[in-house]
Every structure is written in structure tokens, then in C-alpha cells.
Amino acid sequence: MSAKLTFCRTPGPGETRLCTDPWSFVYVRANGNVELCCRGEVVGNLGERSLEAILAGPESTRVRRGLLTGELVPGCKTCPRCSVVPLAELRRAVEHELFEAGVDELEALRRQVREHRVVRAELLAEREHLRGHVANLEAERPHLVAHAANLEAERARLLARVATLEREQLVSAVSPRAPRSLREGLRRWFASGGPKLK
Ligand code: SF4
Secondary structure, eight states, X not given: OOHHHHHHSOOOTTEEEOOOHHHHOOEEOTTSEEESSTTSOEEEETTTSOHHHHHTSHHHHHHHHHHHXXXXXXXXXXXXXXXXXXXXXXXXXXXXXXXXXXXXXXXHHHHHHHHHHHHHHHHHHHHHHHHHHHHHHHHHHHHHHHHHHHHHHHHHHHHHHHHHHHHXXXXXXXXXXXXXXXXXXXXXXXHTTOSOOO
């Protein structure tokens, strides 16, 4: 059988047209009519339904099912563009078409998963870093608490020293000509606590 004849003749039992257009192409006319190939029948109009609804609608399904089963719609039956082939050959071609379309989606999903894994790894590394930082701060805390206690003790010591110095200054401010009993009295008074100086 010549190649020309496979285009011109009508498919017989167990045969169909070798065409995957209804699975991969959409033609939209200026008037809104939607076709699944440049020669197909109109399967809907965008003025009445969405493209998604048309592609999933009964008219589109009839074209695809016709090609897969051999019960072709009139446009496919007399189509001069596509050769006549056994049903199994078209099914293989459609499976390949769908697989190719799916590969892109699959690859996009894989890329997303890879990107999410990178972000997750970065977040986990950051968490470990922060945990290490917290552990260092915890280890440092006893030392800081002890240091604060030392500073408090030093502050008390210095305050006491300042108070002593100020008392001594007061005693020495008393005139040497003042009666000795007065200066001794002041010294004893300061030695016993005297005025509360800060
Ligand atoms: S009319 Fe021809 S090109 Fe259009 S879907 Fe049918 S077989 Fe394919």
C-alpha cells in the first residue's frame, strides 16, 4: 500500500489516524471557536465556556476517544492530513506525547524539591549554629554571674572605703586648735559608725 493511499483512504476496523493534535494543540478562531487541530470540528466557543471546560467537554472527548477507538468523528474520518495506522500505533504516540508533556512538569517538581532541600539544609545549619551560640552563652553564664558577684562585693568595699575617707576628712577638718577632747570625741564617734555616709 502506498503512503499516499494511507492518507486518502478511510480507516478500516482496528485502524485510526496518526494524530496527536487533540492532546497537544488548541486552535482558537477570531470568533471564539475552539478546535483541536487546524482541520478539526469545532468543540466549543469561548463566549459560552472557559477553555478548560471546552477541553474537558464532551465534544473534545469525542474527538480524542474517536481517534483512540477508531470510531472517528467525521472530520477525522476524511482528514487528508494524517495517515491511517493501527490503533496501537496511535496509542503509543499519544502515550509518548503525554509522557513528554509530563516530563516538563515532573522536572519542574523535581527542581522545586531540590530548591526546598537546599533551603531546608540552610535552615538546619543555621539552627545548629544558633544552638552552638546558645550553648556558649550558657557556659559563659556561671562565669558572668560570678563576675557580677565580684563586682558587687568590690562596689561595697569601695563604698566603705569612701565612707572611711570622708570621715577622716571631717576629723582632719577640725581645727588643730580645737580642744583635744573634741577631736578625740569625733574620732570615737566616727569609729563607732558616726554619720551615715555614702
Ligand atoms: S481532523 Fe485530522 S488533524 Fe484534525 S484531529 Fe482529526 S485526524 Fe487530527
